Amino acid sequence: MPLLTRSVQTPLSIDVRRGAVAGLAALLADRRISGGGDVAVVVGPGQGQRIVDLIGASLERAEFINIEGGTLESALDLGQRLRGRNYDAVVGIGGGRTIDTTKYAASRYGIPMVSVATSLANDGIASPIATLDHDGGRPSYGVHIPLAVVVDLDFVEAGPDRQTRSGIGETLSNVSAIADWELAHRVRGEPVDGLAVAMARSGAEAVINHPGDATDDGFMTLLAEALITTGLAMAICGTSRPSSGGCHEISHALDILRPGTAAHGEQCGVGALFCTYLRASVDKAYEPRFAQLNACLKRHGLPRTPADLGLTADEFADAVEFAPRTRPDRYTILEHLDLSRSELGGRVADYADAVH
Structure with a gap:
């Protein structure tokens, strides 16, 4: 049966x-x-x-x-x-x-x-x-x-406002992580769990579209619920895929190469925005998503560029180059494009200009 x-x-x-x-x-x-x-x-x-x-x-x-x-x-x-x-x-x-x-x-x-x-x-x-x-x-x-x-x-x-901002960045990164999971499905046939995707994406979309901020109980309740359902999405599918893609690879690389750079969620927010920029550079359909994430990160006072993290463009490019080594079994936009270090340097410079 x-x-x-x-x-x-x-x-x-x-x-x-x-x-x-x-x-x-x-x-x-x-x-x-x-x-x-x-x-x-x-x-x-x-x-x-x-x-x-x-x-x-x-x-x-x-x-x-x-x-x-x-x-x-x-x-x-x-x-x-x-x-x-x-x-x-x-x-x-x-x-x-x-x-x-x-x-x-x-x-x-x-x-x-x-x-x-x-x-x-x-x-x-x-x-x-x-x-x-x-x-x-x-x-x-x-x-x-x-x-x-x-x-x-x-x-x-x-508690510190920075902790809440970190949670916002963590939640927004779901959008990029899911795009990476869907890319792995198209290119490598990796199975995607639709229920896990729905739970993780709905929380991120709610945060993106909510007009409130950390001073608003309604927004804070929504953020808490989004973080909870993201955790449950991982439990449902047995993998961190719904919330961890190239965005988290970049954050893990920064933890190794530049420990103490920023809070985890802040780094993931920048990683998600950069990965979305890379997608938009090869597929214009992602341009509205890049603009949407950029605006949301800005509205909540989150870092968006390497300089916002206290990094030079070269330091950030080094982290992006190193990032795939942190999750060797994970296929994301970083592995898909497989950019050389010199190519990454140019993309990071163009990204910083695009953000502003």
Whole structure:
């Protein structure tokens, strides 16, 4: 008998609103994740006491663990701590580094995990991937998706604006990543998952077309939902393809060649715009998309050129040349055009002129 449907794993609950952290105990009980509150609450730097003040009284049996996450070593250390007690679940509260560290530790020891995001810097909020520093690189590891996802807009608002801008760049890069996936399908016959594409693209399109900004709760809710659905899109198809193409290759190359250049999402935004420029240079049908992405990045105050990232044109061209080595199995516009270093230098110069 043919398989007519497929089962898709998703979180039991997604809660995006102001004051969401204060409702954590009720969520754990209502969703039968932990009726008695016997959970580990992993908190990132700088937020410990505020978190305890908000939820400590309602989760009297919880153990609060403060970490400086983001590395494989910190995730392994956290896992060892979690083994010492029989928890119903582990709750990761913080930014991307804290959540990825908690996701990895929870997955390693088979403990249900709840993701509570206090920033919107990337799509790791609900993704099946944890990116952790190790041996001078930032490899990605497969993990279980969170059992529940919470985004507290009060915490997001109190955080650095740059984190939100990074999340905008990360979301917009979906457009370029999907174009790369579709290119790989046309040229190499690589299968494309239409449901994953629909989820990742709809979030990006919503961000592109929403008139608000980081001061608008409606826009921030939409951005959070776009980052969450992007993570779920990756879980659906079992690959980062819906959100990672040449745009991310360029970002990974910058992390290797020019570490500390900018936030991940900022680099991905520039990478997406440059890759879209390359597509438009060989197919004029992409010119409106280039103009659209350029305008959106500008409106939200995101970097658009190498100079905006503090790089020279040559430094950026070096990163683009190196980029395909970061994902040898991935076919994108960069591999498709296979430009020489001298050709890349000319394209980068022309790109900077086109942006302005």
